[in-house]
Amino acid sequence: MNKESFSLQSTLEANFLNVILPENPEIDEIAEKVIREDKPDFLISYRDVNINGNITLKYKLINTIALAYSDRNMTKDQFIVLYMSLLNPFIQGKDWFLDYHNFCIDERYIFLDKQTMKASYIYVPEASFQNQDEDIVQFFKKIFSQIKIVNDPAFQVTMYQYFISDHVNFTDLYQLLQKEMKADMKTAEIRMPKVPEKPEIKNTGTKSMQPLAEQNVHVKAVEAKAEQQVENSPFDIFDTGKKKTNSGDSAINALFGGKDKKKDDKSGKADKKNTGFNLFGKRKNKKDINDTKEEQLVERQKNAEMQNVYDNAFESDKTETPQQCSDITETEDEGNNFDVNAYLELLHSEIPGAIERINLNFAGPYITIGRMSSDETKPDVCFNKEFTRIGRKHARIERAGNGYCIIDLGSANHTLLNGNTLIPNQPYPLENNAILEFTKSKPVKYRVVILS
Numbered sequence: 001m002n003k004e005s006f007s008l009q010s011t012l013e014a015n016f017l018n019v020i021l022p023e024n025p026e027i028d029e030i031a032e033k034v035i036r037e038d039k040p041d042f043l044i045s046y047r048d049v050n051i052n053g054n055i056t057l058k059y060k061l062i063n064t065i066a067l068a069y070s071d072r073n074m075t076k077d078q079f080i081v082l083y084m085s086l087l088n089p090f091i092q093g094k095d096w097f098l099d100y101h102n103f104c105i106d107e108r109y110i111f112l113d114k115q116t117m118k119a120s121y122i123y124v125p126e127a128s129f130q131n132q133d134e135d136i137v138q139f140f141k142k143i144f145s146q147i148k149i150v151n152d153p154a155f156q157v158t159m160y161q162y163f164i165s166d167h168v169n170f171t172d173l174y175q176l177l178q179k180e181m182k183a184d185m186k187t188a189e190i191r192m193p194k195v196p197e198k199p200e201i202k203n204t205g206t207k208s209m210q211p212l213a214e215q216n217v218h219v220k221a222v223e224a225k226a227e228q229q230v231e232n233s234p235f236d237i238f239d240t241g242k243k244k245t246n247s248g249d250s251a252i253n254a255l256f257g258g259k260d261k262k263k264d265d266k267s268g269k270a271d272k273k274n275t276g277f278n279l280f281g282k283r284k285n286k287k288d289i290n291d292t293k294e295e296q297l298v299e300r301q302k303n304a305e306m307q308n309v310y311d312n313a314f315e316s317d318k319t320e321t322p323q324q325c326s327d328i329t330e331t332e333d334e335g336n337n338f339d340v341n342a343y344l345e346l347l348h349s350e351i352p353g354a355i356e357r358i359n360l361n362f363a364g365p366y367i368t369i370g371r372m373s374s375d376e377t378k379p380d381v382c383f384n385k386e387f388t389r390i391g392r393k394h395a396r397i398e399r400a401g402n403g404y405c406i407i408d409l410g411s412a413n414h415t416l417l418n419g420n421t422l423i424p425n426q427p428y429p430l431e432n433n434a435i436l437e438f439t440k441s442k443p444v445k446y447r448v449v450i451l452s
Contacts, residue, residue, distance in 0.1 A: 068107035366398030
């Protein structure tokens, strides 16, 4: 794709991604009609604007963060949600008469919903913006190579083994992730079975004339009846009767548009309409795809033995997520050898309790700045709950060359640099003595100090 045609814009109405089309563009009118009228949920909608005779596509961005600036440490469940949402357009695109080559695969212009962290693509329906198959393969490998699954390293090794094989296929990968999600959901159900409380024996206020021994027999009979009801309950996960409902399948169907279970059981095959994608080569046969549980167990044991292999996996393909900041030339991350004394010094805050100094001599490639929250991982620099105007993940500062840059992560109340509002998901260089403000209303103001 012609990446020079992409630019981000912030207006009072919303944030936009603008894509300038070439002169006399070759527009795919069918795809354009599908995006405008049918509006597939995995795409960001756009409108045409004619500026000085050139057609510009304006994609409206709402409550999103660019994939390039999302966290790379995540749980297995988070990884599966993210990766399935990245794969979904390539699986279903052809059903919407969309050419998978026209999905933008630049990390800076793939956007994640800040609540669900599911990905949405932009689709450029013009011939010159097409990707090659190999570029798409490398994109998915690169994203995986940057991610660390913090709670299941064995699964990460499994994924690594899959990506280095000669038979990588979008459909197979999607089905593999579906199986993993379904297996995890069933495991969770088994660990925490829902058992109804035993019926409470009401006290009528009159003294029972039954002997104590007979009362105990009565209570035991009631308990036995309740246990029998639990065994026959349609919600019992161990019940094999016709009334059983599979909550795992229901959740999968709700999230990803599942198919009729009876139809699947009868045919033993997935719906060909949604699984006929062959970008990565020929599909494996049924025997290869439908591995037995015993084979999966042996495979997982092998994966555990290969834990140390992953540490050096994709080493040649790894690149840091930070993008270049204007004229700053990006260099390799030097870790703790980054020989710069730098920090943010508090100048003013109308709310008491602001962090006095934010150290920029961090070990990793970046730090996130935000507000304390109980429902998600804390940012690296965490303001307390009184700073309500600062977002939970408001901005991040990352290394770029011999300096730093600041990125606003789609915050609702904005970030300002030297009095100028930053366009979200766009890196800006930080210079010595620059003034950085978090939020326009009741800002927390810092001075940038960079000493060589």
